[in-house]
Ligand SMILES: *[C@@H]1O[C@H](CO)[C@@H](O)[C@H](O)[C@H]1NC(C)=O
């Protein structure tokens with residue numbers, strides 16, 4: 191039954207702790223993880239869970255503790271001598287639906303590949319420690335995850351006698367970066383890497399994120415951003431009077447009236463109502479179904495149509511966008527209480543709502559990456575209500591005072607030194623990017639220097655679009671990108 195629950199939790203039917211205090215879109219990550227599940231035709235069986243024994247700490251020979259990591263296999267298309275395709279799991283439960291669909295499965299059919307997917311440590315069912323306390327989370331890092339991939343490869347080679355088979359790695363979003371870094375750090379283990387929508391530059395204050403959201407909203411016409419800006423100004427004004435605050439609390443359906451003397455609640459309010467736009471833009475029209483089919487028909491056109499609807503006052507339009515998202519994610523009221531959110535994110539049991547991935551992912555942002563989507567740029571319509579200090583405050587409030595700005599800045603510097611950031615070296619990596627995806631701002635934006643490194647630009651698409659199954663009506667650029675990526679894989683395999 192526990193099994194059922196974990197799987198069904200993604201489909202929102204078995205609501206394991208989907209409480210209101212955690213917004214549906216937090217720090218650029220929707221519940222479930224940044225790469226949504228692809229849509230699925232048919233309902234044949236999915237491959238079963240399999241387990242590999244891993245070291246807890248790959249970088250300490252004296253520490254012999256081990257744990258069980260989950261993986262999946264699809265060998266339907268495999269022919270002896272064929273390649274091995276490795277899908278890298280990320281900051282959410284590894285969804286076995288990827289084992290039967292997606293662009294990589296189409297490639298596997300053509301190249302007769304063995305498909306394997308390894309769940310990322312600390313996410314889904316891959317629990318290296320008994321809980322997610324700060325003490326336990328010290329073994330959660332991209333470097334440990336890369337070492338897991340390396341030892342998993344060894345294990346599979348031995349188990350299946352794959353001594354001479356070439357491996358290709360795949361990943362989207364954070365695992366897109368992992369895919370590139372796997373090839374960078376272990377070039378003898380992987381013949382080439384597809385690194386989709388990967389943020390390769392760790393950055394504390396990711397101000398470009400909302401700027402790209404603005405640019406993407408602008409593709410519907412100039413009105414949308416102008417109206418958001420004016421609605422933002424109107425909300426700001428309302429926050430200045432008691433009556434205005436009462437009206438806002440009603441309009442945005444807050445669970446309890448906003449207390450403007452609590453600065454973090456006000457910041458959380460701003461971050462939540464802007465998050466509605468960010469989350470929709472990030473996945474605009476992707477052929478995906480995260481949390482089941484929920485929300486996939488809410489596009490930036492839908493939001494902009496509401497913002498441009500002159501039959502309503504501006505603030506009401508802003509509130510209507512919020513109501514639409516609340517209805518979509520089945521929230522009865524909007525809980526913007528900062529203390530309630532922090533309290534949930536401090537829970538360290540694997541059964542808690544935070545352990546769905548939010549707690550682990552925020553830990554990685556607080557130690558390795560930053561990536562805070564703040565309102566610190568003046569060139570965007572969402573005001574200045576969720577500055578960097580608000581994100582940093584969360585690090586110390588959730589994990590403890592030692593997680594402060596200076597320790598994080600050290601961590602970010604280390605990440606960029608370790609992997610090379612946008613000057614990543616290495617060879618045989620392809621970097622697809624989508625023009626409207628806010629994350630592209632930290633990705634590879636032009637053909638990098640170095641042999642066999644390629645950017646693939648996909649005009650008009652959002653986060654990880656090229657990984658989802660093709661469908662009727664995909665823009666020609668997207669279909670072309672899938673072909674281009676296939677061409678690179680072909681080259682790597684034939685060398
Ligand atoms: C592999 O994927 C194909 C395509 O979706 C599917 O038909 C097949 O059942 C899968 N095989 C396994 C072992 O899951």
Ligand SMILES: *[C@@H]1O[C@H](CO)[C@@H](O)[C@H](O)[C@H]1NC(C)=O
Pocket residue numbers: 428431433434437
């Ligand atoms: C609050 O709402 C009432 C009723 O709709 C309206 O008359 C009033 O002008 C609003 N006040 C503010 C400050 O928004």
Ligand SMILES: *[C@@H]1O[C@H](CO)[C@@H](O)[C@H](O)[C@H]1NC(C)=O
Pocket residue numbers: 487488492
């Ligand atoms: C999206 O789809 C749902 C379920 O089919 C439907 O109830 C809703 O009205 C649709 N929303 C929009 C904005 O098209």
Ligand SMILES: *[C@@H]1O[C@H](CO)[C@@H](O)[C@H](O)[C@H]1NC(C)=O
Pocket residue numbers: 591592593594595596597
């Ligand atoms: C941040 O935390 C580190 C580690 O606990 C500590 O040494 C340092 O003094 C702290 N810095 C600030 C500015 O609080």
Ligand SMILES: *[C@@H]1O[C@H](CO)[C@@H](O)[C@H](O)[C@H]1NC(C)=O
Pocket residue numbers: 623624625626630631634635636637645646647648
């Ligand atoms: C993506 O890569 C292409 C090809 O190098 C580049 O021209 C483009 O500017 C990039 N696009 C974005 C949105 O980063």
